[in-house]
Amino acid sequence: MSSFRRRLVRPFIIGTKTSPQTGQVITGSGNPALDELLGGGIPMNSIVLIEEDKHCIYSKVLCKYFLAEGVIKNQQLFLASLDDSPDEIFKKLPQPVFCDQFYRGQPPPEFEQLTQDTTSLRIAWRYNDLPYLNVDKSYGDGDHHFNLLNYMTEDEVANVSKVLWDGTYSKETSLEDNNCSKPDLAEEEEEEDDESDSATDGSCFFSNKLFQNLIDTIAKELRMVNFWRICIPSLGSPLWYDDNFGEDLLKFLTILRAFVQNTQCVCFLTMPMHLIAKNDESLVPKIRNLVDYAIELESFAGSERETNPAFKEYNGLLHFKKMSAINSLALFQHSDLAFKLRRKKFVIEKFHLPPELGKSTEQDSEDFVSKQAPALANCANTSPSNPLFF
Known part of the structure; x- marks a missing residue:
């Protein structure tokens, strides 16, 4: 019996490509360095968790990259935020430096100025054999670079189909009240079956109305036909707290994971894990178990490393707490990663010592x-x- 199997031909999805290593459908995160670390991009039906830094500066930049990539690729966008206004977030999306359909793989003159600081000088002779992780020159089909100094125009953002949720309403959908609804029964039977009906009905699954409102909106908007990018920044911030915060958060992530795995979408979350750990330290491993990728951003701001000469070129360290290697036997070997926020871009590269120490x-x-x-x-x-x- 032959072991040959015909390769399955997947239907084409706008803004996605097939990974040559794993055969999965992947899409870009907006940052080529992060895409390289994830194996070429974010796999479809996966959840990426960014554990925020203490001042919540750099995680917002990655969210803007993620949304800007969806705008360029004309994908459906779903943005839910309580800390910041979703309209204000879309007004400050970074502008793309070049687009594949216009430049066809050749960077414009503006892109040369964007890469001067990384291609002109090698730090030391012992790093000559190490490749750059920010892959500034590896631009191909589906790769986009963005300039953080310039913002997208209103026309570019307005042409994209998007749903915005700020805790009270969702554009393009009319939300119903979050009160517990019961089926139509006789008045005598309603009093007897009150508790059983509320248990079977999913409208009272959460004690926090914010989680219930958000999961109802996602259930209405996500459909099998369209490809969605779900972005939820600062999930689990103090604005989400109540008496049953930990239980509701785990329920929400479990239901969200079921939605993501059964629809054509990718999900990008940011959570203040340092605040969640202070509330309940046991929630941290449970949250990481419900996502596919967990990346921690350790900022140097306010710590002793901020004044240490060994870390002066970087703004923090990047740690992979969890990485799901699906359909792949390769091991993840990047353990010494650092990031720095420059005027025009967010750079991720391997950590190395500055020239002065050498x-x-x-x-x-x-x-x-x-x-x-x-x-x-x-x-x-x-x-x-x-x-x-x-």
């Missing part, structure tokens, strides 16, 4: 050799009878 070590070695030089000279001038003669 010079200091070279000077120390030269001083050691100079101190040992007289002793070596005495050894060279000794007579043959000396046992140190050689």
Whole structure:
């Protein structure tokens, strides 16, 4: 019996491509360095969790990259945010530096200025064999670069189909009241079956109305026909807290995972894990177990590393807490990753020492050799009878 199997031909989805390593349908995150770490892009039907830094600065930049990539690829966008206004977030999406359909793989002059700081100088000789992780020159089909200094125009954002949720309403959908609704029964039977009806009906599954409102909106909007990008920044911030916060959060992530795996979409979440850990430390491993990728952003702001000369070129470290290797036998080997926010872009690369520390070590070695030089000279001038003669 032959072991040959015909390769399945997947239907084409706008803004996606097939990974040559795993055969999965993937889409870009907006940051080519992050796409490289994820194996070419975010796989469809997966949830990416960004564990926010303490000041919630860099996680917002990655959210803007994710949404801007969806605008360029003309995909359906779903944005839910309580901390910031969704309209204000869309007004500050970064502008693309070039687009594949206009430049066909050749960068414009503006892109050369964007990559001057990484291609002009190598830090030290021992890093010559290490490739750059920010892949500034590896632009191909589906790869986009964005300039954080310039914003997209209103016309570019207005042409994209999107749904915005700020806790009270959702555009393009009319939300019903979040009160517990019961089926039409006789008045006598309603009093007897009150508790059983509320348990079977899904409208009172959460004690927090915000989680119930958001999951109802996602259930109405997500359909099998369209490809959606779901972005929920600062999920689990103090604005979501109530008495049953931990239980509602785990329920919400479980239902969200079921929706994502049964529809054509990718989900991008950011959560303040340092605040959640203070509330209940046992929630951290449970949350990571309900997502496919968990990436922690450790910022140097306010810590001793901020003034340490070894970390002066970076803004923080990037740690992979969880990475699902689906349809792949390759092991993830990137353990020393750092990020830095420049004026025009967010860079992720392998951590390396600055040149000053390299010079200091070279000077120390030269001083050691100079101190040992007289002793070596005495050894060279000794007579043959000396046992140190050689």
